[in-house]
Amino acid sequence: MAAPLSSWPWENLGSYKYILYGPLLAKAAYSTPWEKLTPTWWVHILALCALRGLIHTLWCSYGNMLFFTRNRRIIKDGVDFKQIDKEWDWDNFLILQAFIGAGAYYFFPSADNLPLWNAKGLFYALLLHVTVSETLFYLTHRLFHNGFLFRHYHSLHHSIPIPQSYTAGFATPLEHLVLCAVMGAPLVGAFLAGHGSITLIYGYVLGFDFLRCMLHSNVEVLPHWLFEGLPFLKYLVSTPTYHTLHHKEKNSNFSLFMPIFDVLGGTLDAKSWEEHKRICQVRNEDVPGFVFLLHVVDVVSSLHAPFVFRSYASLGFVTRLVVLPLWPLAFFSMIVMWIYSKTFLVSFYNLRGRLHQTWLVPRFGFQYFLPFAKDGINKQIELAIMRADKMGVKVLSLAALNKNESLNGGGTLFVNKHPDLRVRVVHGNTLTAAVIINEIPKDVTEVFLTGATSKLGRAIALYLCRKRIRVLMLTLSAERFQRIQKEAPPELQHYLVQVTKYQAAQNCKTWVVGKWLNYKEQQWAPPGTHFHQFVVPPIFGFRRDCTYGKLAAVRLPEDVQGLSMCEYTLDRGIVHACHAGGVVHFLEGWTHHEVGAIDVDRIDVVWEAALRHGLRPA
Structure with missing residues (x-):
């Protein structure tokens, strides 16, 4: 049997848990004097919940801005x-504290x-924070x-290996009730003394969350020279490094925001x-x-990144209504990144003990088809290749339109221009062809092929004709067809048929x-036809x-580690064959x-190597 207050009573509701805000919304709508538009206590509760959630989200976004x-x-x-x-429902504590805030109205x-x-x-x-809240948190935390x-409560919080701002909210109901008492003591004291104010409520609560998110961000934001110049700050100000040591070693650095309590407690x-x-x-x-050098498909898909919404990026991309209001911001951000003319690190994972990174060329898909944008795009790709070469990267793979034949000849432009490159430039299309070919049933004797004279x-x-499979190649260019047909062995050329x-x-x-x-x-x-595809974007399934x-x-x-982002519309752990x-x-x-x-x-050769290394067709 689970320990009391070790799980949330609404954890089975999923996203429907937000219905619990309904009574507060109704109360806010009913009690607000609309002719004066004066916010009531209920409006303040909802506004605080929204702002607190925003603080956690923005800190998480900052922590994931790897660039x-x-x-x-x-x-x-x-x-x-x-x-x-595990942290998906990190915001459960906001519902709990919204209810506590609603109950406080009847006392004030x-x-x-x-x-x-x-x-x-x-x-x-x-004064109450330093004397009461810090002391109460330190003692209860220990x-x-x-x-x-x-075992039954705090181990859940410490089960998170990489602290992020959402980790600050990831705890059991009992812990959040204690934390609510820690945060509420200064506010209650000020109110009882007759000195409460709206600024105090917003400032203290949001400041409290801001500092806790900072400490859980896994990014050090406070410079060391600050503590060298003012040594006493070491005992008054916690840092993300200070708090992360507590998460790693568990039996030290228990304080809330002030290390002086750890000094006094030994x-x-x-x-x-x-x-x-x-x-x-x-700085190494x-x-x-x-x-892997990718690009943006469109404005909405640019929001499918860990530094926007971590949870959204962890699922295959679909356009969701909740992200559409961010369209103008996404467009503006991409224009700024475009003007900055630099590739950006957006994600990474570890495979076989080596680091694999994903870099972004900040260009929209439609720009690749604008004649005047060709040189600018190639310049950005070239700079990324040269940066990788300087860093000592072994292999750089070009995604989708970054290797477009009309843009740079599938990467040949850069290899020919820089013959001394140490980094290997790869378009990955060999494995793409292998995946498509191995999807075709072994008993097939005839295939209809569109885009027949493209690289893929x-x-x-040519591969299918070697397997003595008749290929109906759809093309209007007899010259291109004949050029490809001549590459086949003479005795097999009749398996290639132009239509x-x-x-x-x-x-x-x-x-x-x-x-x-x-x-x-x-x-x-x-x-009964099956459509195998290598066209971008994929065709619609009309039939x-x-x-x-x-x-x-x-x-x-x-054995891949640290993978947190889905590649465009694909499921978790699946990447495009060129990647x-x-x-x-x-x-x-x-x-x-x-x-x-x-x-x-x-x-x-490539197909067998992929299977040997544990890669499997999706």
Whole structure:
């Protein structure tokens, strides 16, 4: 049987738990004098809940802005999906404290007539915080680290390996009731003394949350020179490093915001300030072995990043109504990043003990098709390659449009321009072709191929004809078709057949789609057809009597660590085949560039290497 107050009574409601705010919303709407628009106590409660949630979210966003914080991170490991799921309902405490705030109204019925400001109230609150709140937190915190209380309550909070601002709210109801008493003591004292004010409530509560989020952020924000110049601050101001040591070692640094209580209690970790100095001074960025260079698809998808909403990024991308109000901010941010003309680190994970990073070229998908934007995009990609080369990165893989044939010849532009590159540039299309080919059933004797003269189309056609599979290649260019046909062995060239109309495939149930198909074109496929795809964006599934494959994707090995972001619309742990192609290139230690045309002879080699390293088709 679970210990009392060790779980939330509404934890089974999921997102429906927010219905619990309904009575407060109704009360706020009913009690507000709309003719004066004077906020009542109920409005203040709801506003505080919203602002407190915003503080936690903004601190989490800042902590995940790796392009700002990577050198100040205290624990270098990444947050994984397991931690994100565990902390999913971190905001349960806001509901609890909203109810407590509603109950407080009946003890302070004059709360609707509070003054905006009262300086004496601030003085009383600060005095009570130092003397009462800090002492109460320190003593109860130490108590929660003993025996029964730790096992049944506080161990949940310490089960989080990488503290983030959401970790500050992740605790049991009993702990939050105690924390509510710690936070409420100065406010209650000021009110009882007759010096309460609206500013005091907002300032103290939001300041309390701000500091707790800062301490759990896993990013050191306070410079060490501050404590060297004013040594007494070491005992008055906690730092994220100071608090992270408590999370790692558990039996030291128990104080709330003031280390002086650890000094008085004999629980100060002796290496707190040396560790703080080390974090502040070390600027050696961890060098990744592999980098995946992606780009933004559209404005809404730019919000699908850990530094926007961690939980949103941990699920496959879909457009959600809740993010649409952020569209103007996302557009403005991308323009700023575009003007800044630099790639940004957005996520990382560890595989086989080596760091793999994802860098972002801040360009929207439509920009890749603007003739005047070509040089600017290539310049950004080139700068990213040169930066990776200077850092000592082994392999850099180009995503989707970053390797567009008309843009840079699938990466050949950069390899030819910089023949002495140490970093290997990889488009990953060899594994993409391998995934598509291995999706095709072994008993298939005929395939209809659109986008047949593209880089992938050519490789797939040549590979299938070697397997003595008849390939109907849809193309209007006889010259391009003949060029590809001549690459096949003379005795197998008859397996490649040029067709110019979709009608030619009306009896073929295996379509490999590399060019967009509209509703009318899909109607030529016979019932029971399966559409394999390598077209971006994927085609719409208009036919209910047919099946549609997704873009070629691969599941990463089980031992991947620190992965917290889904790649576009894919599920957790799954990446596009071109991404995985770069991973295989790195794991194998291959020293050649994979750019330009696909080497058909290497399709099986890459496929077998992927399977050998634990990658599996999604």
